[in-house]
Amino acid sequence: MLKDRLIARALEEGFAKCRVTRPDAVPELPARLAGFVAQGRHGQMGWMAERMAWRGDPAALWPEARSVIMLAEPYTPAHDPMAVLDQPDHGAISVYAQNRDYHDVLKKRLKRLGRWLLEQAPDEQIKVFVDTAPVMEKPLAAAAGLGWQGKHTNLLSRDLGSWFFLGAIFTTLEIEPDSPENGSCGSCRACLDICPTGAFPAPNQLDARRCISYLTIEHHGPVDPELRALMGNRIYGCDDCLAVCPWNKFAVQAREVKYAARPELIAPPLAELARLDDAGFRAMFSGSPVKRIGRDRFVRNVLYAIGNSGEAALIPAAQALLDDPDEAVSDAARWAVARLK
Known part of the structure; x- marks a missing residue:
C-alpha cells in the first residue's frame, strides 16, 4: 500500500x-x-x-x-533553554534559531x-x-x-x-487520511501563566501584538515601553510557553545535527552583540534564521535586554548607540541608558 x-x-x-x-x-x-x-x-x-x-x-x-x-x-x-534567563547580561535566542x-x-x-x-x-x-x-x-x-x-x-x-x-x-494523489488526535491539556495552564507579556487573552487564543516572538522578529520600529520592560533578555523569539509544557517529558532527541545549538548562540554576551555592525551581524548569523531580521532590529532587541539587565556595567554599550542612524536603535539606546541610570 x-x-x-x-x-x-x-x-x-x-x-x-x-x-x-x-x-x-x-x-x-x-x-x-x-x-x-x-x-x-x-x-x-x-x-x-x-x-x-x-x-x-x-x-x-x-x-x-x-x-x-x-x-x-x-x-x-540538548540544554535547558530557560537557563539563560537567569543571566541578565546575556541574550536569549530561541532554540530553533541557534544553528x-x-x-x-x-x-x-x-x-x-x-x-x-x-x-x-x-x-x-x-x-x-x-x-x-x-x-x-x-x-x-x-x-x-x-x-x-x-x-x-x-x-x-x-x-x-x-x-x-x-x-x-x-x-494531487488521493491518499487515505488519518484521524485527528484527541489530545488534551486538561486543566494545565503552565504555558498561559508563564508568558511574560500576557499574550494569551484566553486559552487557545493568542494576541501576537504582545508575543515576544512577534515583537522581536516581526515588529518594525520601537516597541511599546510597557512591553519592552517585560521582554527580559529575550532578543530573538521566546521559548517559555514551549519549554514549560509537561508533555516535553516525551520529547525525542533531534536527529538532524544542523539543529544542534552553536555554543556561541546559547547565551551570547549582550555587550558583544551591541557592538555588531551590519557586516559583523551577517557574519555571526550566516545561515541562521536570525539573519532575516537584519542588524538594526536585532540590536534594538539587544538594547531592550541591556535596559532590563540591571547591569550598570552595560551602560557604555548602550551609550555607544545613542546616535545610531537607525531611529529604533537610538531610541532603544536612550531607553536602556535611562533605565540603567
Whole structure:
C-alpha cells in the first residue's frame, strides 16, 4: 500500500511522524482566521490579512490538491533553554534559531520525499511548504493526527512533546487520511501563566501584538515601553510557553545535527552583540534564521535586554548607540541608558 511505504520512507528520511489529511479538513479555519485579523491580533503582519483567502482555505491555495502530507521533525534542545534567563547580561535566542535555518534544512528533506513520491506516481504533482506560503500548518497537522493545538496555540504531541518543526507536502494523489488526535491539556495552564507579556487573552487564543516572538522578529520600529520592560533578555523569539509544557517529558532527541545549538548562540554576551555592525551581524548569523531580521532590529532587541539587565556595567554599550542612524536603535539606546541610570 502506497501510504505504508510513504510513512516508511518518511521515517527513513529522518522525520519522526508522517500523517495525511485533506486540504478541506478544517472547515472552521476561515472563520477562526478572520476573527483573529478582525481583532487586530496579527499586528504588523499585513500578509496575514492580504492572503487570508488562501491561508484560511488550503483547498483554495491549490484547488487540484487532494491530500496534504504533514510531517514532524524534532529539534529538541540538548540544554535547558530557560537557563539563560537567569543571566541578565546575556541574550536569549530561541532554540530553533541557534544553528541552521530550519526552512532550508527541512525543505530539502521534503523535496527528497516528494521526488520519491512522484517516482511512485509519475502522473501526479506535489508542492512542498515550510512556512513559505500562506499555509496554516498547525491546524492541518492537528487534523492529520500529528498532535493537537495546546492552550498556547502551538502543536503538541503525546510522543514528541512540543519541540518539532512542521512540513507539508500537497499532492494531487488521493491518499487515505488519518484521524485527528484527541489530545488534551486538561486543566494545565503552565504555558498561559508563564508568558511574560500576557499574550494569551484566553486559552487557545493568542494576541501576537504582545508575543515576544512577534515583537522581536516581526515588529518594525520601537516597541511599546510597557512591553519592552517585560521582554527580559529575550532578543530573538521566546521559548517559555514551549519549554514549560509537561508533555516535553516525551520529547525525542533531534536527529538532524544542523539543529544542534552553536555554543556561541546559547547565551551570547549582550555587550558583544551591541557592538555588531551590519557586516559583523551577517557574519555571526550566516545561515541562521536570525539573519532575516537584519542588524538594526536585532540590536534594538539587544538594547531592550541591556535596559532590563540591571547591569550598570552595560551602560557604555548602550551609550555607544545613542546616535545610531537607525531611529529604533537610538531610541532603544536612550531607553536602556535611562533605565540603567
